[in-house]
Amino acid sequence: MTLHNIFSKLRKQNKGQYLMLGFCIALSVLLVTSFALMYMGPTVQDILPEGGDTRKMASLLLGITIVGCLIFTVYASGLFFRYKSREYGVLLALGTPKRALKPLLFQELAFLTGISSVIGLILALPMSFAIWKIFDSILLSTDAMKYRFGARGYIVGLLFCVVLTALLFFYGMRFVKKTDIMDILRQSQKTEMVRPIPSWTGKVGLILIFLGLFIATAIPTLIANFLHYEVPAAFNLFYLIALIGIYMFMLSLVAQSSAGRHKDKYYKNLVSISMMRFSAKATTKNMCVATLLLFCCLFSAFYGMYYATQPEIMSIDNQKAFLLHFPIEENQLTGEEIHSLADEYDMTITGYEENEAANLAISYYFTDFSDETSKYFKTDGKQAKLALFFSESAFEQLSGQNVQVDHNTYKTITAVDYKENIWNFIDGLYAVTNPDTDQTYNLSYGGSVEFNALSTISDPYAFILSDQDYQTITASLGTQYMEKIIDFDVKDVESSYEFAKALEMEYVQHASVLSDYMGNYDAIEEKHALEKGEEYELGESIGLTHNMDKVPEDWKYAPQFIVVQHQDFMKNIAIYVMLCLYIFIIMLTSVIIMSYVRGISVATENQALFLSLSKLGANPAYRKRILKQQLKKIFQYPAIIGCSVAWVYSLLMSYFNDWRIVSDEVLNLGKVFLLALLVCTLLYFVYTRTYKKALKILGM
Structure with missing residues (x-):
């Protein structure tokens, strides 16, 4: 009989181990590739802006998915090699040389990985389509959000298969390199007793968990706001403190080593405690991985909720539904043309207003950042750039609000519930200059006014002057610095999407070279750059x-139509929430399978021990209690710690993001808490299923 025949019989005898590893490989490839197909598909890529925060976070989620699936599969391969050790140990003991076993192992791994990867890749397309359709019925439901296939997702899947295969071959190589035959023979029964764990380990572990999270989330914000330094990206390594804390805390729970004050309880559970200690390292690693996966699971759900509950753009409180602004010299749409187009789409325009605003050079204080010192510093920008100024009466006409601006003062226009950032001070302006006459006027801060529609029309802010000051300062100002602003409402905003899109196209077609500028273009900044002999990149068409x-x-002159902004915003939300929820599903699936497999291995690896307990007279109730205690630790501890750490981290992120927790964030934290309860409930059902399966294995 050849070695090939022997291996064929062994595969048939132990097909469960091959099926388990093959299933884990196929599942990992399936999850990663289906996620990549959705994220790398034309629909998502067309919607997410290039270089935007949403795209960066989505790419990070893809990376988390890949890492999580790699960890999950490597763990499954460890169990596979643990069982294979008995077969290889016997063959080595019978005199079979390693050089004969090595190629056979790699052939098995190549065949198993290849078949499983192909299955995962084939199923990825229908799975991504099915998941997309589910979300489409709940979140997306627009023509622009139809599923479109993109081959780039399969490239990610194939690269993942290559990396996964390389990892499995690496662990296979390490497995074959074992030289101690007896060690290999005893690999499946080998204990991993740890040294006595001090009683303070668990307490220190808890402290390190919260200390690591606090340092990594709070300290960068505190340093930026109070010391005005930007911490380097390496500061994220402080998260390792939390990881060390999780490991220490888990190890203290698993490897109890002394009776302490509760001696009766200790000796009553001595068998269970000893069983856990004999596999302490493997169990602790498993529980740490499960904890981290649960953390990623819940935090991805929280981030999806956080993104979905951003301020509602569709609200027309304190703003107009339609806003246009363009150079006054441009031959743009007239009021008659806008009303005529509205009639074509059966839209009734209300509150139509148009007026003028002036771009003036501003001198102001703001926060800058030095790449050399990595420090934020307050600086004085003298006639640094242009900003848009409205007269008191013009603002009242456009906004419908009454405003009183005193002589030689200004008011800053902000959004509703605006919170000042570290970059631009709401009261930083102290002088304005007419760019044509070079006449400078000193001003003082006179308060702020909330009006969403005009809050983002100028950088850093748009401002209001008294009518007298406006006339004085803008005297002899050329028309090249003037802009026209048109704003209005319609009776049925929610039904105005088609009209808004048609108005956008008319607006673009009327635009000329006078408005052909990038969003952050500033004529004064360009002038300063050219005077210094520098290139001004934002001046490009x-x-x-x-x-x-x-x-x-x-x-720079993009129109602001609430219904269009809302539609685009909802597309981004739908995409991001879908990706976050998919991460949630992937991580939770991995935790369930890992915990189930580890639970079953408790029964299979300790069959001899339970048989010995039975022979020594232990009744079924006692043996069942021992089994329950083992399984509870595997399921209970990661669930509680992983969910708790995710909730605390979400709390810290919510607060230190803007130094407050608003009602939406409180609601999200409550949802995460309920979701954690749901996860724990689901893991409890998996635990009961695992317990019943383990009882069958042990003949109880």
């Missing part, structure tokens, strides 16, 4: 043409 089929991205 955005390629504005009359036959464009959509509004250009990053356009």
